[in-house]
Amino acid sequence: MSRAKAFWLGLGCTLAVLLPIYLAVAAVIFTRSAPADTVQSGVPIAQPTLGDEKNFLLMTGPEQPETFVLLRFDALEGNLCSVAIPGETVVLVNGRPATLADAAEQAGPAQAAAALMETLDIEIDNYLYCTADRLVDLAAGFGTARIPLANYMTPEALGQLQLDIPGVQTVSLTPQMLADVLAAGAATPDMQALLRAEGYLAFLRIGGDALADTVPDAVRAVLAQSSTNLTATQIFDYERIFGFLRKEPPQYRAGVLPGTWADGRYELAENSVTVAAAYFKRASSYSAWSGDGVSAAPDSVPQGAAGDADGQPVSPSAAGGGTGSGSAAAGPGPEEAAGVPPDAGAGPEDDAA
Secondary structure: OOHHHHHHHHHHHHHHHHHHHHHHHHHHHHHHHHHHHOOOOOOOOOOOOOOOEEEEEEEEOOOOOOEEEEEEEEOOOOEEEEEEEOOOEEEEEOOEEEEHHHHHHHHOHHHHHHHHHHHHOOOOOEEEEEOHHHHHHHOHHHOOEEEOHHHOOOHHHHHHOOOOOOOOOOEEEOHHHHHHHHHHOOOOHHHHHHHHHHHHHHHHHHOHHHHHHHHHHHHHHHHHHOEEOOOHHHHHHHHHHHHHHHHOOOEEEEEEOOEEEEOOEEEEOOOHHHHHHHHHOOOOOOOHHHHOOOOOOOOOOOOOOOOOOOOOOOOOOOOOOOEOOOOHHHOOOHHHHOOOOOOOOOOOOOOOO
């Protein structure tokens, strides 16, 4: 073989070995540098889904459930609702009438939740029964709420509670003070239920920024001492919902279901199912929130039914069978659409002390 042929053969073999290695190294270098030269876009942002709406039954009592409040935490539609239901409310238990308190006494908190679902045709995702003192502990970090107690009870009753301050209608209350006022039973049954609904809502409102941080851990701490169907996994669902509600402040609504008192029992009105649906049906199955013209109340005042246009208390009976539909400026609510005229009062004003 001549020298020229040997040279070109050797060069070809060298290139055959080195060229693939060079190309591989160059590809790695360009691949690693590409992200720095590429504009990133379309980063996904977490948004609420159908799973981010829950109906919750909160019950208190010294030894068994005696007070009942239905809550809705709805991050999908941006709503936080509170509806108090007297223990004397007549409900259906396997098709037979009984009071809500009797249902709970006979078979516990789970029976109370089942009776409300049967009576009102709503879904209750979770329930929790605890003592009033334990509930106060859960809300201990929320601060104080300014509640117009004069809208719910007479000056004589306020005087007995040592809360009658001349010239002052809106009183700043801690969770413990509100619990003491409710335990005193100084208001009429109508106003007692409405005060409970509005009071719970007031503390949920001022504690909005803290819900995602404090409530899940507090609930975990009391699970062993409370009766509930909550699981550790479901608590994370509420933590996620509270996080969304903190980012996008919701509409606040509180009230009672329409009905009348007779012989110590509270008989629900025919349209109570429709009103309950407006508060607690899932957004996918009920469109009242998006179609009835309801808008948010002013930031300092949660929506609710504390009085008529003159600021006087209005009971469910006096209001045509229902209260708690929102302020007059908020537009017609679900109760109005159902034939229950809303009152024009504002709910309890609240802010941190």
